[in-house]
Amino acid sequence: MLHELEFAFSPEALVGWRAWRVARPIDREASALELATGLLAAERRGDPGSVEELFRLRLRSLTEPTFWPPGRRLEASCHAVPQEHEAPSVGCECGVWAFRTSAAVEATVAAYRYCGAPIAFGRVALWGRVIEHELGWRGALAAPLDLFVCGSSEAATSELAAAYGVEASAVVWPQADPEPLVERGRGQVA
Amino acid sequence: MDIGDPVREIEVVPEEEPIGVPEEAPAVEPEEIPA
Numbered sequence: 001m002l003h004e005l006e007f008a009f010s011p012e013a014l015v016g017w018r019a020w021r022v023a024r025p026i027d028r029e030a031s032a033l034e035l036a037t038g039l040l041a042a043e044r045r046g047d048p049g050s051v052e053e054l055f056r057l058r059l060r061s062l063t064e065p066t067f068w069p070p071g072r073r074l075e076a077s078c079h080a081v082p083q084e085h086e087a088p089s090v091g092c093e094c095g096v097w098a099f100r101t102s103a104a105v106e107a108t109v110a111a112y113r114y115c116g117a118p119i120a121f122g123r124v125a126l127w128g129r130v131i132e133h134e135l136g137w138r139g140a141l142a143a144p145l146d147l148f149v150c151g152s153s154e155a156a157t158s159e160l161a162a163a164y165g166v167e168a169s170a171v172v173w174p175q176a177d178p179e180p181l182v183e184r185g186r187g188q189v190a
Numbered sequence: 191m192d193i194g195d196p197v198r199e200i201e202v203v204p205e206e207e208p209i210g211v212p213e214e215a216p217a218v219e220p221e222e223i224p225a
Contacts, residue, residue: 005197005198006197006198008199009203010200010202010203011204013202013208014200014202070212071209071211100193126202127202127207129199129200129201130200130201130202132198132199132200133194133195134195134197135192136194138193139202143207143209143210145208162212162213164212165209165210165211165213166210
């Protein structure tokens with residue numbers, strides 16, 4: 001039962017693996033209204049350089065329009081209907097996802113090889129409230145620890161490293177593991 | 191993406207938050223990024 005999960009405490013951040021898109025906020029298919037609203041909100045927060053920030057390379061969620069903030073933790077949130085709640089919640093899919101193994105995230109990255117955009121993957125620290133799953137975690141707070149960048153230049157990789165204060169390497173796209181395809185009866189990939 | 195079923199809830203409270211310190215770096219020109 002979901003409400004009978006075992007509870008534990010850890011004094012050290014958990015470390016998992018995840019992947020990101022590499023993109024500039026300006027590249028996002030946003031309307032002029034969205035951009036103007038974002039800039040106005042940043043100005044009201046007193047964030048300096050908010051226009052320049054739009055043109056910087058950043059890590060973005062693979063599945064959500066969320067950009068990871070450099071030099072700060074990412075705080076998960078959930079706007080589920082009908083009721084917003086703190087993330088992660090046991091009965092929801094919210095929170096910052098991470099896989100337990102690098103092999104799992106490399107298989108995900110391989111599937112994005114022809115998406116037309118650079119993809120980064122690497123280790124991520126999770127802390128705060130964390131829901132442990134069989135193959136990974138969903139956390140409330142997160143920050144990247146290192147990056148491997150596929151489909152991008154050394155210069156872009158260096159920009160990401162500097163932005164997030166982590167080591168980053170440009171690497172070739174990982175190969176998809178053929179095993180799951182065989183298991184699904186789709187034959188071996190040449 | 192599949193991480194299986196939830197098995198445990200963990201309250202993680204590190205002494206220090208593991209957040210990298212950004213360095214100033216010039217932005218890469220857009221044409222350097224392959225489509």
